[in-house]
Amino acid sequence: MAKNSLIGGSIWEEYSQKVQDLMNHPQNMGELTEEDAKNMGGKLIIADFGAESCGDAVRLYWIVDEATEVIKAAKFKSFGCGTAIASSDTMAELCIGKTVSEAVKITNIDVEKAMRDTPDVPAVPPQKMHCSVMAYDVIKAAAASYKGVDAASFEDDIIVCECARVSLGTIKEVIKINNLKTVEEITNYTKAGAFCKSCIKPGGHEAREYYLVDILRDTRAEMEHDHLLAISNSKIEGSNTVNFDDLTIVKKFQQIEAVIDENIRPMLVMDGGNLEILDIKEGGDGMSDVYIRYLGACSGCASSSTGTLFAIEAVLQEKLSKNIRILPV
Amino acid sequence: MRVYLDNNATTIVDPKVFAEMVPYFCQMYGNPNSLHEFGSESHPALRKAMDQLYAGINASDEDDIVITSCATESNNWVIKSIYHDYILNGDKDHIITSEVEHPAVGASCKFLESLGVKVTYLPVNTDGVISVEDLKNAITDTTALVSIMWANNETGMIFPIEEIGAICKERGVLFHTDAVQAVGKIPVDVKKVNVDFLSFSAHKFHGPKGIGGLYIRNGQPLSPFFHGGEHMGGRRSGTLNVPSIVGMGKAMELAVEALDFEKNNVRRLRDKLEDALLQIPEMMVVGTKEQRVPNTILISVKGIEGEAMLWDLNQNGIGASTGSACASEALESNPVMEAIGAEADLAHTALRLSLSRFTTEAEIDFAIDVIQKAVVRLRAISSTYAYAPEWHVSKL
Structure with a gap:
């Protein structure tokens, strides 16, 4: 909530002049027939997308030159609001003269941009972006019909946000690379969820298969899992997945404790002794200083400051890092 | 006007x-x-x-x-x-x-x-x-x-x-x-x-x-x-x-x-508008005239999404409303249409016209003309009107 959102306004005021003109006078509205196709020497394609019950439906007609795959004519019909009509009209216009393969690459963002009056001002308000998505979908349906394939084959990834055409892969990658923690951050980085907001969480304008809240939660869980796995690998195998010297003091403490538990403590206990780690400090010279105290039989044992000490240091250096220095207190 | x-x-x-x-x-x-x-x-x-x-x-x-x-x-x-x-x-x-x-x-x-x-x-x-x-x-x-x-x-x-x-x-x-x-x-x-x-x-x-x-x-x-x-x-x-x-x-x-005026004159104009609109094919009004307040019509215009209709009416100087679809920020279909069990298709086609004692006969005549023309124009654009396999038998 802020000053500009308190009074509200008519969304119509946010339509570009081009959108308004197309709503009043659509240029490519109408239909194409077999006879038209015959006269133009092409193949007639008719594709439908959407349904009246969803509030939006569009039908696209193409006449395609079968030798060159060029779309020679395109017309549309639309059940929808004014922006749906304007978007469908623009979509049909963008198809004309392109090959079918080129047309499939037209996105809803191309449609929206084509309806702008000036390059920087959106043609429609955010909640109307979904209207242009219909345009994108019906092109795919037409292309699928022409090529005799399934419409899904034109999609190389799962689209989470239809309005901004952001894929699942992109969203997960951006979360991981940028260590994103909120949905707002995802929207800022990718524009996913910026428009009709259906993809943010269940209960929006339309039901989605994937929601940003779930993707964020699952990806964060995946990241945490990967992180823990890396640590545990380095713990068990001394793997270099995570460099010991880069770990926090707490993590260093855990890893040293683990190595001592496994390799050193059993020997000391057999002799009636033990040790405890008191503290770990950065030595300032790149070394990690590990302060230990001998317990039981070890305390006062002559070799505790010579042979035993060197052995402990050697094991830790071998298992974790050469930059470990043991300092008995 | x-x-x-x-x-x-x-x-x-x-x-x-x-x-x-x-x-x-x-x-x-x-x-x-x-x-x-x-x-x-x-x-x-x-x-x-x-x-x-x-x-x-x-x-x-x-x-x-x-x-x-x-x-x-x-x-x-x-x-x-x-x-x-x-x-x-x-x-x-x-x-x-x-x-x-x-x-x-x-x-x-x-x-x-x-x-x-x-x-x-x-x-x-x-x-x-x-x-x-x-x-x-x-x-x-x-x-x-x-x-x-x-x-x-x-x-x-x-x-x-x-x-x-x-x-x-x-x-x-x-x-x-x-x-x-x-x-x-x-x-x-x-x-x-x-x-x-x-x-x-x-x-x-x-x-x-x-x-x-x-x-x-x-x-x-x-x-x-x-x-x-x-x-x-x-x-x-x-x-x-x-x-x-x-x-x-x-x-x-x-x-x-003015209650008598409402009951007689407003009602007469409302009914005139309603009867004229029902002359257009595939229009449906919710509820009988007698059971309604005298000024209101909620009409479903088959094949035309509500906001598109409002746009055309507004272009011609007529202010009307629809709780449906794109008209509100919520992008929802008319909740009353849903509650009365209207077919989902029709929930997006509701148009509400409400008169008052200030509404004149000339205004109603003008509105009838504008709405008739808007229906013709928008049904020509509609992808669902012309190609519906068969007309719905209304449950309304």
């Missing part, structure tokens, strides 16, 4: 109402609670306004008509104070309302649900009206309140308020009605109908915006919603909005005087 056919949203202020209000802005501007003459000089006008309001709904002197800022406040007050008085601090736990209430009631009930209150939302039939049998069955020993609107804002359908009031009285349950769409359109008489609370709003009957009222029968206790002073006998604090109260009183008087 500009034609306003959205009178269920708000109305023009009657110039006679405006004239009554004017002196209370710059001449008699004192706070009526002040002791000096600046304050007291508005008292005669305030008393007159109260008389007009009491007469308008036939309230008794023992009853209260508490001035509020709007019906939304009145509705919130009743529902939330009933919660406070009878549920939070009593042994009740249940409220009954309908599926098609204005959000001021519906959303308040949803809010109470989040606090653990049981709420029954009575369904409506295909005419958009609840069944009194359903109400009887829903009332329990722990029901604190029944809140059912007098007339629906979308369909104009009149609810069986007299019967509902009788049932509530018999079962000893408090009854609130949101009469926003009834006052000024049809007779509202609290002596004939057993209501404990009744909400109304001035701007729906040619009064100013930002002023409304809550009728409370015979001193019925109800904790205040606004605390802070002794205004309105301690029932509702806040400095009295003198010009608006004066305006609301006058508006009520004029609206009641």
Whole structure:
């Protein structure tokens, strides 16, 4: 909530002049027939997308030159609001003269941009972006019909946000690379969820298969899992997945404790002794200083400051890092 | 020509109402609670306004008509104070309302649900009206309140308020009605109908915006919603909005005087518009003319999405409305159309036309012409109209 959102306004005021003109006078509205196709020497394609019950439906007609795959004519019909009509009209216009393969690459963002009056001002308000998505979908349906394939084959990834055409892969990658923690951050980085907001969480304008809240939660869980796995690998195998010297003091403490538990403590206990780690400090010279105290039989044992000490240091250096220095207190 | 056919949203202020209000802005501007003459000089006008309001709904002197800022406040007050008085601090736990209430009631009930209150939302039939049998069955020993609107804002359908009031009285349950769409359109008489609370709003009957009222029968206790002073006998604090109260009183008087005009003339124009539109194929109106307030038509225009229709009407100077689809920011289909069980297809095609006593015959003739042309143009664009495999057999 802020000053500009308190009074509200008519969304119509946010339509570009081009959108308004197309709503009043659509240029490519109408239909194409077999006879038209015959006269133009092409193949007639008719594709439908959407349904009246969803509030939006569009039908696209193409006449395609079968030798060159060029779309020679395109017309549309639309059940929808004014922006749906304007978007469908623009979509049909963008198809004309392109090959079918080129047309499939037209996105809803191309449609929206084509309806702008000036390059920087959106043609429609955010909640109307979904209207242009219909345009994108019906092109795919037409292309699928022409090529005799399934419409899904034109999609190389799962689209989470239809309005901004952001894929699942992109969203997960951006979360991981940028260590994103909120949905707002995802929207800022990718524009996913910026428009009709259906993809943010269940209960929006339309039901989605994937929601940003779930993707964020699952990806964060995946990241945490990967992180823990890396640590545990380095713990068990001394793997270099995570460099010991880069770990926090707490993590260093855990890893040293683990190595001592496994390799050193059993020997000391057999002799009636033990040790405890008191503290770990950065030595300032790149070394990690590990302060230990001998317990039981070890305390006062002559070799505790010579042979035993060197052995402990050697094991830790071998298992974790050469930059470990043991300092008995 | 500009034609306003959205009178269920708000109305023009009657110039006679405006004239009554004017002196209370710059001449008699004192706070009526002040002791000096600046304050007291508005008292005669305030008393007159109260008389007009009491007469308008036939309230008794023992009853209260508490001035509020709007019906939304009145509705919130009743529902939330009933919660406070009878549920939070009593042994009740249940409220009954309908599926098609204005959000001021519906959303308040949803809010109470989040606090653990049981709420029954009575369904409506295909005419958009609840069944009194359903109400009887829903009332329990722990029901604190029944809140059912007098007339629906979308369909104009009149609810069986007299019967509902009788049932509530018999079962000893408090009854609130949101009469926003009834006052000024049809007779509202609290002596004939057993209501404990009744909400109304001035701007729906040619009064100013930002002023409304809550009728409370015979001193019925109800904790205040606004605390802070002794205004309105301690029932509702806040400095009295003198010009608006004066305006609301006058508006009520004029609206009641015009009830016959509403019943005959407004109804005749409404019916003329409705009959003309029904000459167009595949148009459907919700509810019979007799069961509706005289000014309202909710019509489904097959094959045309509601906002597209509004756009075309607006291009030609006609203001109408639709609760459906893209028209609102919520992008939802008309909730009343859904509640009455309309086919999903039609839920996005609703158009609401609402007249007033200021609507002229010439305006209606113009509107008929514009709507006919818009239907032709938009159905030519429609992808669903021309190619529907077969026409729906209407359930409406």
